[in-house]
Every structure is written in structure tokens, then in C-alpha cells.
Amino acid sequence: MRELHYGINVTLDGCVHHEAGLVPDAEFMDFWTARTEKASALLYGRVTYEMMESAWRAPADGAWPDWMQEWDVPFAQAIDRARKYVVSSTLTSVDWNAELVRGDLAEAVRELKQGPGGPVAVGGVRLPTTLAGLDLIDEYEFLVHPIVAGHGPTLLAGLPERLQLELVERSDFRSGVVALRYRPPA
16 A cells, blocks of 8 residues: 655744745755655645646756756756646646545545555645545655745644654755654554
């Protein structure tokens, strides 16, 4: 059975907004590239899917945008080719190697976890909070940035009850970012 892994960038004050001043570097992008390549599929809500597609989908002409650094390209290529599942009640269709997830969310995710391959990586803010509340996430990975945002959506805000986790791995980046990997207790 595949596991469901949630990974996200977070500031010291718990902000998970992608515009909170989080500055990527080569080491950071290598981390996310490896994580994306390890996943057999990506699971997003509509907002995250549309945001990721607008930033990382391969251009039709094959020329990556000028804003991309050389070390962004492997991540862009990995996410572009990855299989994606999109949870949305408003979208009528998706492309970019994606399929809509409809119906009962818990049942659909349990079915997705029954598939072959490596872990399914879930990203975003609201969808992972819902999945954590349903006890469907097997692993959490938080990349904590040495920044205080002071505002914005916060990590797993609105969980119906406390979530107990055990630290299983810690990695320190040269930039001061700390990757913390947690699992629910056995």
C-alpha cells in the first residue's frame, strides 16, 4: 500500500503562504526535486494545482521562463511529468498529466493509497488539513524557514483535534532552513 506524504514550506511563525518571503536556492530545490521524483503521484486541491501548473508546466515552445534559475529546471521537469490527482468540486476538467478526484474524499484517497508504486505526495494548505483530520497522512515533512511572516495562512489551521507526531529525521540546510520529518506514533 502506498503512503500519503505531506510536505510544505513553513515560516517560524507557522505561515505556509507561498509568498511569505521564502527564498529558494539550489540545495532547497534539489530537496523538492528528489521528493517529487520519489512520489508515484501528486495530490492537490484546485488552488495548489492551478498555482503549480502556472509556475512549473513546461512551455509549449520548450523554453523555460527567464525567472527560472538553472537549479529550478530539474524540479520543473519532475513536477511537469508527474502524475497528478486534483480534488475539486468546481473544475470540470484538468490536464497536465492530471485526473479529477470526485466523490467521497476519504474513500477516494484510501483507494488512491491502494495503488501501486511509491508514496503519494500531497501539497497545499486546506486539502492536507482535511486529510490530517481524517487520519490519512502517513508522513509530514516541514521545511522550516528562518523567517517570521507575521501574517498569512498557518500550518494545519483548523484541525478538529490535536495531532501527535514523532520526529523521525532532521536535515539542516546551509541557508538555515531545517527539514523536519514526522510520522504519527505507531
